Amino acid sequence: MTEWLTRDEALERLNVRPQTLYAYVSRGRIGMKPDGADPRRSQYRADDIAALATRRDRGRSPQAIAESAIAWGEPAIPTSISTVLHGRLIYRGKDAVELSATATLEETAGLLWASDRPVSFASLTSSAARQSGTPTAFARLSALAAEGWSSLGRRPAMLQQDGAAATSALATALGASPGHEPVHIRLAQGWSVEAPGADLIRKALVLLADHELNASTFAARVAASTGAPVAACLLAGLATLTGPRHGGAGAAAITLVEDAERLGPDEAIARWLAHDRPLPSFGHPLYPEGDPRAQALLPDLEIDDGIVHLRDAVFAMTGLHPNIDFALAAMTRSLSLPADAPFRLFALGRSVGWTAHAVEQVTSNRPIRPRARYDGPISAG
Structure with missing residues (x-):
């Protein structure tokens, strides 16, 4: 379950003034909700506060910032x-x-x-002339x-057309039947799956x-x-x-x-x-x-x-x-x-x-x- 902190607990963990805490909330960096026991007070999401504290502890050196962005870290x-x-x-x-x-x-x-x-991913590729699977997908996209x-x-808009054509080719390569129907219907047809x-x-x-x-x-x-x-x-x-x-x-x-x-x-x-x-x-x-x-x-x-x-x-x-x-x-x-x-x-x-x-x-x-x-x-x- 999500842990929620009182205002005093949040201020203590962050070691900031109330104005700074409220600024973090207004920017969407810390989640906030009314306190169920006292609607006049607020509670603050502990995970968000811990993440902010960790970022501050790393320091603001370029190396620390860059390293923190590689694996589940700072947005890059x-x-x-x-x-x-x-x-x-x-x-x-x-x-x-x-x-x-x-x-x-x-x-x-x-x-x-x-x-x-x-957007359409329609394809009229002949089912008799195609195979499906990962190797076929690589071959089609490579071509x-x-x-x-x-x-x-x-x-x-032109790049989107290219993307639609590539996705259409990928769909048939991965098993979708040819046609104009939405791609999930054609994929279900290719896999012999009923409507549900x-x-x-x-x-x-x-x-x-x-x-x-x-x-x-x-x-x-x-x-x-x-x-x-x-x-x-x-x-x-x-x-x-x-x-x-x-x-x-x-x-x-x-x-x-x-x-x-x-x-x-x-x-x-x-x-x-x-x-x-x-x-x-x-x-x-x-x-x-x-x-x-x-x-x-x-x-x-x-x-x-x-x-x-x-x-x-x-x-x-x-x-x-x-x-x-x-x-x-x-x-x-x-x-x-x-x-x-x-x-x-x-x-x-x-x-x-x-x-x-x-x-x-x-x-x-x-x-x-x-x-x-x-x-x-x-x-x-």
């Missing part, structure tokens, strides 16, 4: 696309969970791209990247569309800062997504579920932890009280006993909540999707965010070129 790149704020995922001011109740991926792209026209125009000096399952796919794609400055999005922005074609930016994102600490977490979650069914949840969890392996699909640094994306998906799924027993055992042993990777693993089993469906859903949904960030990076006209802090030897003379 300005964006108006998405953020995580007090446990909520926000897409351009809209709650992503609320949006996922009805929106399609195409509508979400229109929002994240700030497009002034409807588009090789043929693409530089993103520099072009209007955002198609709606779950829609919801998952919307929830996966963006997640602030994650590793694959950062890679896409770095590529965009060089003027690379939009398809090349998506290719950079896709390559980064293949890592087991990012898009590969869904496959690891399925492995953990299978271990739990074979060994029993307690034994499986103990073995993972004994080998100093973090439990895949549980916990998230940005969501200490639980990933809202998982909380939005899981109630709509018919979860089998293996998934339920694992979820309950992990919480009992670690206090960790399931995250979006767990929900994708549960969805894969519930709908009998392809084994690598978590990765495919992640790649397709996140291509919308990669495009949004690529366009924003190009139009900002700012290079991304950090310096390294060298700690190796230097030869004499």
